Amino acid sequence: MVKIAPSILSADFAILGDQVRAVEEVGADLLHIDVMDGHFVPNITIGPLVVRALRLVSNMVFDVHLMIENPDRYINEFAAAGADIITVHIETCSHLHRTLQMIKQTGKKAGLAFNPATPPGSLDYVLPLLDLILVMTVNPGFGGQKFIQQMLPKIKQISQFLKEQKPDVLLEVDGGINKETACGVVKAGANVLVAGSAVFGAADPSAAVRALRQASCCGMGY
């Protein structure tokens, strides 16, 4: 079953709690929380305080996507604030194995993200520590960008690798996912679809989650 992960980056922050409740009620599987530091990516967004506040109003799995330099400094804080999955970018970690160990030591699930131009190289060496792999299908930093088609072979390659080595690891895609692109990424092997503007940019976010779920079924052959 494909999981749908609305990204609050495109939500209305003035009514964030209501928007999160709406996607939770319609059965979205994870809540994707984009953390940006203005260094690794040009944008600045959410910190642990917001995660802590949302934890009080939601029981969803919190999927925290750290787009920050030197993520080790903040792993414990995000874990304590209520993150369930903490994903770091391979491009930000000088000691990736240690960083992933640090996440696992908090008792949370660990994810590893790859920018569009980054080959999925080090996977062999850190796979035992991973619960999720995130393939960026846009360059990180902003919502509402166009899906990069060239990522489909990368998704296929990682999906094949996971089937052989560790099938329970989630394969998430993030960026430009909507009703039109969902089928192709699922066919390529993705099983978690992050969607920001396609959900919270829609007039009715609940209907948009349902539509995305429906569209993802085509990739599974029905």
Ligand SMILES: O=C(CO)[C@@H](O)[C@H](O)COP(=O)(O)O
């Ligand atoms: O991590 C990011 C952007 O860097 C994402 O999670 C965005 O929030 C996706 O937005 P859409 O492309 O779905 O609008």
Ligand SMILES: [Fe+2]
């Ligand atoms: Fe993200």
